[in-house]
Amino acid sequence: MSAGLIHLQNRQRAIKVRLAWLRRFAEIALPECVLYSADGRFALRQLPEVDVAIVSDQIIAGVHERFMNIPGPTDVITFHHGEIVMSAETAVIHARQHGQTVDAELALYTVHGLLHLNGYEDAVANDAKRMRKTQERIMKACFERISPP
Amino acid sequence: MLGFLERQRLVKKGLASSKLRRRRTESEVAHTLEFGPAAKAGIFVGFIAGLAVLIYSDASSQPMRNVFIALLIFLTALAQLWITQPKTFEKNSRILLIFGVFLLHLAIVKMVLVTADNQVVHGGSTLPGGLSALERSQLWRLAVPYAFAPLILSVLLGKNHGIYAATFVSLWGAMVYRNIDPVFLVMSLISGCTAVFVTLQVRKRSRLVRAGFFVGLATWILALILGIIGPIIWESLGGTPWQMIGWQSVVAVGSGIVTAFVVGGALPMFESLFGITTDISWLERADLNHPLLKRLVMEAPGTYHHSLVVANLAEAAAEAIGANPTMCRVCSYFHDIGKLVKPEYFTENMRRDRNPHDELAPTMSALIIIAHVKEGVDLALKYGLNQEIMDVIQQHHGTSLVFFFFKRAQQQQEDARAGGKIMNIREEDIPEVREESFRYSGPRPQTKECAIISLADSIESASRSLERITPQKIDQLVDDIIERRLTDGQLKECDLTMRELEEVAESIKHTLQSMMHSRVAYPGGRTEKTDTVSPLSRSTIPPVSAA
Numbered sequence: 001m002s003a004g005l006i007h008l009q010n011r012q013r014a015i016k017v018r019l020a021w022l023r024r025f026a027e028i029a030l031p032e033c034v035l036y037s038a039d040g041r042f043a044l045r046q047l048p049e050v051d052v053a054i055v056s057d058q059i060i061a062g063v064h065e066r067f068m069n070i071p072g073p074t075d076v077i078t079f080h081h082g083e084i085v086m087s088a089e090t091a092v093i094h095a096r097q098h099g100q101t102v103d104a105e106l107a108l109y110t111v112h113g114l115l116h117l118n119g120y121e122d123a124v125a126n127d128a129k130r131m132r133k134t135q136e137r138i139m140k141a142c143f144e145r146i147s148p149p
Numbered sequence: 150m151l152g153f154l155e156r157q158r159l160v161k162k163g164l165a166s167s168k169l170r171r172r173r174t175e176s177e178v179a180h181t182l183e184f185g186p187a188a189k190a191g192i193f194v195g196f197i198a199g200l201a202v203l204i205y206s207d208a209s210s211q212p213m214r215n216v217f218i219a220l221l222i223f224l225t226a227l228a229q230l231w232i233t234q235p236k237t238f239e240k241n242s243r244i245l246l247i248f249g250v251f252l253l254h255l256a257i258v259k260m261v262l263v264t265a266d267n268q269v270v271h272g273g274s275t276l277p278g279g280l281s282a283l284e285r286s287q288l289w290r291l292a293v294p295y296a297f298a299p300l301i302l303s304v305l306l307g308k309n310h311g312i313y314a315a316t317f318v319s320l321w322g323a324m325v326y327r328n329i330d331p332v333f334l335v336m337s338l339i340s341g342c343t344a345v346f347v348t349l350q351v352r353k354r355s356r357l358v359r360a361g362f363f364v365g366l367a368t369w370i371l372a373l374i375l376g377i378i379g380p381i382i383w384e385s386l387g388g389t390p391w392q393m394i395g396w397q398s399v400v401a402v403g404s405g406i407v408t409a410f411v412v413g414g415a416l417p418m419f420e421s422l423f424g425i426t427t428d429i430s431w432l433e434r435a436d437l438n439h440p441l442l443k444r445l446v447m448e449a450p451g452t453y454h455h456s457l458v459v460a461n462l463a464e465a466a467a468e469a470i471g472a473n474p475t476m477c478r479v480c481s482y483f484h485d486i487g488k489l490v491k492p493e494y495f496t497e498n499m500r501r502d503r504n505p506h507d508e509l510a511p512t513m514s515a516l517i518i519i520a521h522v523k524e525g526v527d528l529a530l531k532y533g534l535n536q537e538i539m540d541v542i543q544q545h546h547g548t549s550l551v552f553f554f555f556k557r558a559q560q561q562q563e564d565a566r567a568g569g570k571i572m573n574i575r576e577e578d579i580p581e582v583r584e585e586s587f588r589y590s591g592p593r594p595q596t597k598e599c600a601i602i603s604l605a606d607s608i609e610s611a612s613r614s615l616e617r618i619t620p621q622k623i624d625q626l627v628d629d630i631i632e633r634r635l636t637d638g639q640l641k642e643c644d645l646t647m648r649e650l651e652e653v654a655e656s657i658k659h660t661l662q663s664m665m666h667s668r669v670a671y672p673g674g675r676t677e678k679t680d681t682v683s684p685l686s687r688s689t690i691p692p693v694s695a696a
Contacts, residue, residue, distance in 0.1 A: 007281070009390055013382040051281035058376065063283070066327065067269060079269060083281050 005049035006030045008110070012056040015088035018103050021149055025107045026052060028145050032138045033114035038130070044118040047082040052110055060087040076109040084113030103149040111138050170523055171530040173539060188241045196248040197223060203252075203259050203325050215324045226317045234309065246423050247302060247310065254298035254318045255325050262326040265289030284393055291372060291400045293333075294408040295319075295340035296364040301412050303345045304357070305425050311348065315341025336371050340405075343367040352428050352475070354413050361409020365402035372401055426535055431475040434535075441486050441532055451497030452488045455609060456481055462605035462660050463598075469656040470649040472597045480541035481602050483534060487525025487542065491517055497613070511558035515551045515587045522546060522589055540595065545603045547639040548591035555587040593642045600643040601653055604631060608657055618665050627658050 008026045010019050034044050044050075055063075057073040063085055065071050075094060076086040086109040088102065095105040115131055115138075122128035159165035182188050200223070201216045230238050230247075237243045268286040280288070298318045303311025319337035323330050347360040372378040378397040382389045420430060445453040460481035467477040492498045494505055494517050506514045525542035565579045594600040608630050615622055631654055634640055640650070 010382065010385075011380065011390060011393075013380045013384070016384060019385065051283070053281065053283060056376070056380075063269075066266060079282065081269075081271075081282055083269070083283055085283060 006052065007049065008052040008054070010054045010088075011059070012054055012088050014056055015092055015102060017054060017088060017106060018149060021103060021146075022054075022106055022110070025142065025146055026110050028142050029107070029111050029114060029138065032141050033111060033118055036115065036118060036120075036134050036138070038115075038119040038121065038127075041119055043080075044114060047117065050082045050084065050114065050117065052084045052086070052113070054086055054088050054106060057087050057089040060085055060090070076113055078113040078116040080117065082117060084110065084117075086110075086113070101149050107142075107149075108135070108139065111135055111142075170527045172523075173526060173530070173543070183241050184239065185241070189244060192241060192245050192248060193223075193227070196252060199252045200255065200321065200325075203255055206259070207263060207326070211328075215329075218329075219321055219324060222317070222320050226313075229313065234313070237306065237310070242423050243306070246305070246419070246425075247314070250298045250301050251314065251318055251321070254294075254314075255321055257297060258293055258318075258322045259325045261289060261293050280393070280396065284396075287377070288396055288400050291368070291377065291397055292404045293322075293337075294404055294411075295322075295337045295368065296344035296361070296405060296408050297412065299341035299344040300348060300357070300360065300364075300409065301415070301419065303348045304351055304412070304416060304427050304429070305419060305423070308345055308349055311345035312342065315345055332375055332377070336368065336375070339371055340364055340368050350428075352432050354429055357409045357413045357429075358406060361406040361412075362402065363405070364408065365405025368405055369398055369401040372397070424536055426476070426537060428473070428475055431473070431479050434479045435475060435482070437482070439482075439532075441489070441528060441534075442482060444489055445486065449488050449492035449495070449498045451499075452485050452492065452495060455497050456483075456485055458664065459484065459602065459605045459609050461664070462609060462657050463602045465660045466601045466605065466653040466656040467598060469652045470597065470601075470645075472601065476537060477598050477601055480538050480598065481605070483525075483529070483538050484541050484545045484602055484606060485521065485525065486528050487521035487523065489528065490521070490524040494518070495521070497610070506554075511554040511561060512586055515554040515558075518551050518554070519587075519589055537598075541599050541602055544592055544594045544599045545606055546589040546591075547593040547603060547634075547637075548588050549607075549634070549637060549639055550584065551587045551589075555582070555584065558582045558587070593639050595642055597643055597645050597649070600640055600645050603639070604634065604653060605657060607634070608661070612661060612665065615665075620662050623661050623665065624658055627654050627661070 006026045008019070008023045010017055030050065034042070037043070060077065061071070061073040063077055064074050067079075068077070073087055073090055075090045076084065078084050086106060088106070091102050091105040091109065095102050098105070112131075112135060115134060116122075120127070120131040120134065122131050156165055160167045197220060200219050204215045204219060205212050230244075237247070265286045265288075268289060269282045299311045299315040302314040315338060319334055319341060322337050323334040344360060344364045347363045348357070351357060351360065369378065378401065379394055380389070381394070416427065416429070419425070420427060426434075442453070442456075445456070460478045463477040463481045464474045466472075467474040488495050488498070493500075494514075499505075509517075522543060522545075526539055529539045529542055559582050562579065562582045566576070568574075569576070569579055594603050608627055611626055611630055612623065615626060631650065635650075645653070
């Protein structure tokens with residue numbers, strides 16, 4: 001079992017987020033995600049802790065370019081050493097498209113990143129579909145324990 | 150070799166001295182290395198190769214393109230150096246210094262940037278302090294020592310070279326790692342220029358650390374503005390990552406200070422390697438406890454006092470025209486150390502009742518007087534004084550004439566001719582007085598500082614023979630001596646302008662007047678009217694070394 005430490009930090013000021021709610025959500029989501037491993041290796045268990053940072057588009061674009069060689073901002077980037085970086089500004093855009101709040105969108109990114117850490121991939125359509133299904137199941141399970149924003 | 154054998158033969162016969170004076174030698178090889186085009190081209194190729202290695206040393210996206218751009222920037226760098234700093238461009242050692250420091254700077258920058266990214270790529274455990282890999286990466290990026298090359302070159306070679314360094318290490322630094330990074334470019338440029346600005350006048354080592362602090366401060370402010378530090382979230386101050394901001398501030402300011410410390414430690418090495426003396430070192434050398442100066446006090450007190458006065462005159466004059474005053478002071482202290490060899494033959498050290506020149510032929514006297522330049526170089530080499538001081542020793546008399554003894558020799562020759570007519574001696578048997586044997590061997594002063602010291606030296610010694618000092622007399626004396634130096638062509642190889650020469654004259658007159666003023670007698674006061682005449686005006690001995 002993972003030590004269950006997850007740090008969520010807000011590192012941007014363009015978008016107002018409910019930090020306390022997001023932190024509680026992350027603490028609930030972590031043990032849920034640990035249970036689902038795509039490759040049976042349960043990599044998430046091995047990590048002593050997970051860092052989640054909410055940043056601006058400018059910072060995520062820099063990270064995107066530097067470590068993945070793709071210019072421009074993106075929604076969420078996961079590093080295998082247990083670090084999830086997500087952009088609040090991109091979250092706002094996506095949230096509007098899906099008709100939900102920013103905080104729910106960021107919560108979704110958190111789960112998405114945690115699943116990546118546990119071996120899930122979304123590069124191929126098949127894998128992505130499987131990942132999305134697990135993601136929805138976890139979100140549902142979480143929202144039974146914490147009311148949606 | 151033949152000369153050596155010949156000399157040994159003469160020594161054996163007792164016709165020559167076995168003692169040899171140390172001389173400054175300039176070998177052919179050193180000269181070629183310093184000014185040769187091949188060596189210059191070698192440095193350029195080396196720099197380009199180093200830069201290419203730096204750019205290629207990681208999986209950069211388009212290394213070939215970056216190397217090509219770096220090469221084009223290098224061409225503009227060369228053009229700029231050639232146009233704005235032709236004197237620096239001439240000397241290969243200076244070029245090696247500049248581009249060597251550039252390469253060192255870029256290597257450090259690259260190392261820091263790679264370390265920054267490795268934090269994330271290799272991940273690894275989170276530190277107990279609680280900083281994630283991405284945060285550590287951001288901290289490393291703030292630790293880039295932007296001011297390294299600008300600081301070194303600004304202190305060693307002056308502000309223009311500092312700005313030059315700031316510009317070009319920023320341009321190259323922005324592309325040694327990955328794509329051209331505008332934020333890095335701006336941070337590097339501004340931090341570098343700050344470094345130059347705060348080191349315009351560095352005379353103490355502690356000033357360097359202060360400069361480092363300001364560089365760090367500039368980096369910090371800039372990072373705050375550009376959003377690299379922070380963000381401070383005003384709506385929820387509790388949610389602001391204060392710990393991270395604290396670390397970022399410490400790293401930004403600390404990197405500036407650490408850079409300054411490293412530069413301060415490295416400076417003496419660069420100074421001795423490249424034969425440059427910074428203002429810091431000049432001030433450290435302005436210490437009167439140097440063994441040579443202590444000997445001067447004991448063995449030639451008159452010369453010692455003369456040197457101190459010349460130092461005051463020269464320092465003020467250098468200040469007036471924006472030359473290097475501290476260098477003038479130190480060089481003045483040492484300019485006459487050659488007189489240590491035969492101090493009693495120089496008027497300032499002579500006993501009042503005995504003049505050793507009375508027993509000597511004028512040519513012999515002139516020989517002894519002129520020898521103090523060569524003896525000075527000999528002592529300077531023995532004690533390891535630096536190049537500039539040696540230049541001043543060698544050049545402070547230029548190729549001027551030892552006027553007093555030349556006149557005496559001419560007088561004696563005329564007397565001999567008159568006597569010869571009576572004694573029926575043929576005209577050809579009376580030895581000719583040759584002007585060359587009464588002239589210093591030179592070279593003439595090559596720099597402003599040297600010219601100033603040369604003028605201050607002759608004016609000071611001449612001022613000793615003034616009687617009844619008045620401001621008009623001092624003005625007249627200064628003008629006369631400068632006039633004579635000019636018409637003799639002694640100032641034609643230094644880069645003093647006529648305007649600067651005028652300012653030097655004004656400054657020397659002013660300093661001299663305030664040094665030699667006579668006290669006003671108190672009317673009917675307690676003191677007696679004995680010290681109305683300046684003590685300096687009592688000298689009646691001819692100004693032997695005034696020429």
